[in-house]
Amino acid sequence: MDNNLDASVSSAARADETGYSSEIAQGIADTCADAGISLVASLPDDWIAYTISKFELDERFNHVPVNREESALGLCSGAFLAGTGSAALMGASGLMTLIYGITKINYTYEIPIYFLITHRGTFDDGAKFHVSNGLYLEDVMQSINMPYTIVNSRDEMPMIAEAYHHSRKISRPTVAVLPKKLLKGTV
Amino acid sequence: MKYEEAVAYIASRWQDELVVTSAGTTSELWHAETGDTERVFYLEASMSLSSVFACGIAQGVPDKPVWVFSGDGAFCMNPGMLQVERQMNLPNLKHFMLSNRVYGSTSNVPLPGRVDNDYAAIARGFGIERVYSFGSMNELQGTFEEAVLEPGHTFIHLEVEPMNYRGASPPMDGPEVKFRFGRYVERVTGNQVFSAPLDHD
Numbered sequence: 421m422d423n424n425l426d427a428s429v430s431s432a433a434r435a436d437e438t439g440y441s442s443e444i445a446q447g448i449a450d451t452c453a454d455a456g457i458s459l460v461a462s463l464p465d466d467w468i469a470y471t472i473s474k475f476e477l478d479e480r481f482n483h484v485p486v487n488r489e490e491s492a493l494g495l496c497s498g499a500f501l502a503g504t505g506s507a508a509l510m511g512a513s514g515l516m517t518l519i520y521g522i523t524k525i526n527y528t529y530e531i532p533i534y535f536l537i538t539h540r541g542t543f544d545d546g547a548k549f550h551v552s553n554g555l556y557l558e559d560v561m562q563s564i565n566m567p568y569t570i571v572n573s574r575d576e577m578p579m580i581a582e583a584y585h586h587s588r589k590i591s592r593p594t595v596a597v598l599p600k601k602l603l604k605g606t607v
Numbered sequence: 608m609k610y611e612e613a614v615a616y617i618a619s620r621w622q623d624e625l626v627v628t629s630a631g632t633t634s635e636l637w638h639a640e641t642g643d644t645e646r647v648f649y650l651e652a653s654m655s656l657s658s659v660f661a662c663g664i665a666q667g668v669p670d671k672p673v674w675v676f677s678g679d680g681a682f683c684m685n686p687g688m689l690q691v692e693r694q695m696n697l698p699n700l701k702h703f704m705l706s707n708r709v710y711g712s713t714s715n716v717p718l719p720g721r722v723d724n725d726y727a728a729i730a731r732g733f734g735i736e737r738v739y740s741f742g743s744m745n746e747l748q749g750t751f752e753e754a755v756l757e758p759g760h761t762f763i764h765l766e767v768e769p770m771n772y773r774g775a776s777p778p779m780d781g782p783e784v785k786f787r788f789g790r791y792v793e794r795v796t797g798n799q800v801f802s803a804p805l806d807h808d
Contacts, residue, residue: 502667
């Protein structure tokens with residue numbers, strides 16, 4: 421059986437075949453490292469397979485694949501209390517499962533957490549079963565007053581760091597949303 | 608084994624470990640036993656997240672032992688937490704799982720699978736190497752030093768009786784718990800918890 425590093429190399433090769441951008445994935449990792457993030461907890465989504473492999477293979481990060489999105493929330497929230505900068509990387513569907521955890525832990529205790537998520541449900545999303553996220557994702561984030569930014573092009577990638585720092589300023593969660601076109605490197 | 612006796616004994620052995628408690632009863636009992644408001648993060652009603660929360664703390668303070676409590680109600684909501692624990696394999700983490708086969712913080716409503724759940728077997732099944740299961744105070748006291756005080760990520764299953772307990776919650780709102788605990792971590796480890804570098808413009 422492959423170890424995590426070998427499995428990540430295979431996953432990156434698959435992401436390359438399906439048209440996702442190594443350069444953008446690397447840019448996301450570099451931006452996170454420069455922002456002070458050293459722990460990344462992730463759940464997969466096809467769109468961010470390359471990004472996950474970059475975090476796994478990069479010695480600047482302690483990358484922890486987790487069993488479900490709530491575990492990413494718990495891990496990153498605890499990491500804050502040890503002074504570790506962290507990011508929870510997941511698909512939009514994963515974020516939709518987290519409302520209880522966010523309001524119970526991050527709002528009750530005012531613990532910042534930073535989410536990097538895919539912008540599922542957009543017109544270019546080929547996965548029919550993610551349509552409901554397109555209908556409700558932004559409404560859900562707005563309904564709990566969770567600040568988010570959509571990173572629409574590579575020129576806007578510094579927003580990834582700004583959104584992270586903003587979570588620390590306001591002691592609440594923030595979200596950077598990664599569109600498919602960005603992750604494919606076409607914008 | 609009586610729930611309150613197990614918690615009281617563990618509290619009596621407490622030295623300088625950081626502690627994360629779980630829903631309701633554990634938080635209330637630990638606060639009643641210790642009165643501590645600095646070295647304990649009273650994580651109320653996280654519905655299974657206490658051990659991964661503690662992993663987040665433990666990975667950032669590798670020289671500091673971290674004790675975390677969970678109950679079997681929470682455990683059953685997210686047994687995959689053990690995958691994360693196993694993968695991180697933090698030598699400074701000790702996970703106490705109190706099993707009373709009921710949802711103890713909500714009027715002892717019975718847990719599904721309450722008769723058959725073998726929590727130590729589940730932990731071993733996830734590959735955790737140091738697994739202990741104690742059903743009596745004699746067992747807990749007799750093996751405490753090996754199980755708890757020796758280094759190595761450890762899962763400790765404590766089979767306890769349901770109890771009818773409704774104590775007071777620790778008298779702090781969430782942000783006070785955060786600041787007291789975080790300031791303590793800053794003081795004893797030198798880590799900067801609340802000092803994220805920010806621009807001033």
